[in-house]
Amino acid sequence: MGSRHISLKDLARELNISISTVSRALKDHPDISREMKEKVKKLAIERNYTPNPLAMGLLKQETRMIGIVVPDLVTHFYASIISGIESVAKENGYFAVIASSNESIIKEKESIDNLLKARVEGLIVCMSRETNTTDHFEKLVSRDIPLVMFDRVCLGDKIPAVIADNADASQKIVEHFYSKGYRRIAYVSGPENLSISKERMSGYRAGLKACGLTPDENLVENCYLTFESAKMAMNRLLELPNPPDAVYGINDTVAFGLMKAIKEAGLKIPDDIGVVGFTDEFHSVVVTPALTSVTHPTFEMGQQIAQLFFKRLTTGFQAETLIVKTQLVERESSNKSEGRH
Template sequence: MKGHQVTIIDIARKLNLSKSTVSRALTGHPSVHPETRKAVLALAEEMDYQRNMLSISLLQRKSNIIGIIVPEFFSSYFPQAITGAQEIASQAGYNTIICHSNENYETEIANTKMLLAAQVDGVIASLTKETRNFDHFKIFERKGIPIVFFNRVCEEMSVPKVLVDDYEGAYRAVEHLIQRGKKRIAHLAGPDSLAISNKRLMGYRDALRRNNVPIDEDLIIPYDLTITKVKIYLNYLMQLDNPPDAIFAINDPTAVEILQQAKKKGLKVPEDLAIVGFSNDYVSALTDPPLTTVSQPVKEIGRAAAQLLIDQINRDVTDWKAIIKVLKTELIVRQSS
């Protein structure tokens, strides 16, 4: 049927079936006999009917597409999370559209508009460091499109979220440094717009407080995750009258940059300066010395977010549940501490 756009009627005529039977077979309706459905799908593939699957999606008001919005690809965290999410989505029959907001609020808004135009069935998202207004995400709620946040979440929206215990992870990282005999532990923190930054800062503070180590505000530096600024902050810290003997970093890319800059200064790691990161990025095991870090089950985070989203898609909007799933971290001790 070259040059002809295959329709449901074409398939129905070939198999001597009703149009409604073919339509139900193509959409997996349970009322269709398995052998009939098998015959319909086989002929649809033979006739290249997949070009018309969009019409079924429109009739069902379902696209079988999930949107995923992430803020950066600089580290391995988000690619790993996406891989986990795609595994679950694929198993459930969903395709994915991946959007990279590049840590830019306006780009994130543009991503949400594109996904709305694509009529996605749901969205998995992690916020940019700039995001403080969430109206562009609230549109999905108003339109009855489920959304699940992970890692960097919107706390003012009552929707499912997948997190790790950032507080506990940070607490254990700092307590580890204290147990190594470090007394002047600095923290290169993330922007206060991100809940993960605030929770890791709380873990840092409480670990010092409960181990009777004085908290020195000069050793706490929030920064906007621009890696090129790490050199400036490390210079500041090491020029203090009483410089730090350890640094707990908000994430592994920051910790790796601290390590590289410390070595350029001739500092011995961990003797002069111990360093701990957060995430267990691929590169953390390859640095010299290898980086101590807080490991997160990143692929499992992606899997959990996708499963929560699919569960919401399959529920009536009146039965949506704002489930918060919190996964455990693990301290990976290597030679940098």
């Protein structure tokens, strides 16, 4: 039991020399003779010595931990972004400590507090769907704690962020539908407090305008970003006297919910209704029919987020919002057969 790890002191005692000599020998300090260095290094390897990060952290006032708060861990989108963040973090000798807000603003605040208590050097956050106030983020800013946000962001002038080209992508979806012959294009959005909701909504409007379509407020539904609530939103759309012939959802979970509801209603995708999603690559391929979607390069996004974080950490703050180009990948779900109509 007890201390499973050996320390400089242990090595020093065994060699009958001082701790400082051991420390210097291990890092090739010029003050130490060659033979001494060799002797020390040999024993260190033999005893499997690794420096104690707690002691180092205490001394250097750095923990090399970076805190991540995401709405959930199990959505592929976040998991993949985390993966990207982690890859860059590891390169820089940092650990990613991950916490989930479970889409709750209370847990979001708790998680942030806990991570700060654990002395992470900074935070990377994607807001929960409930988060409609920003004071907890402002506090971080005023305490000068490095913070980077992504996807669902806020306070763009005070907090560096990485987001997708949401409005553009959204507009392209509408235009894509139009080019495929769809005319009554519906959109299922998320809570209005979220930046992605606003941005994608404005792209939706711009798309309609660009195509010369008349906006119909009945074709816009909000949902709670869950599979079930997306299904319900879709059902409401299907019950309209004049239902849509195309629909797209604000993220992958929503897109799956839409598809499910359409199938359960006995309608065919893409002929009765075209569907497009905002998703990551993987899931678009797994579902049937393969989903036309705006795919985020999630892993790369994660890497960029981490890079922005380290930039903030080392060279100090500067307002900066990185916009990641998404791509509209055409698959089956929006490929209406002309003949049928």
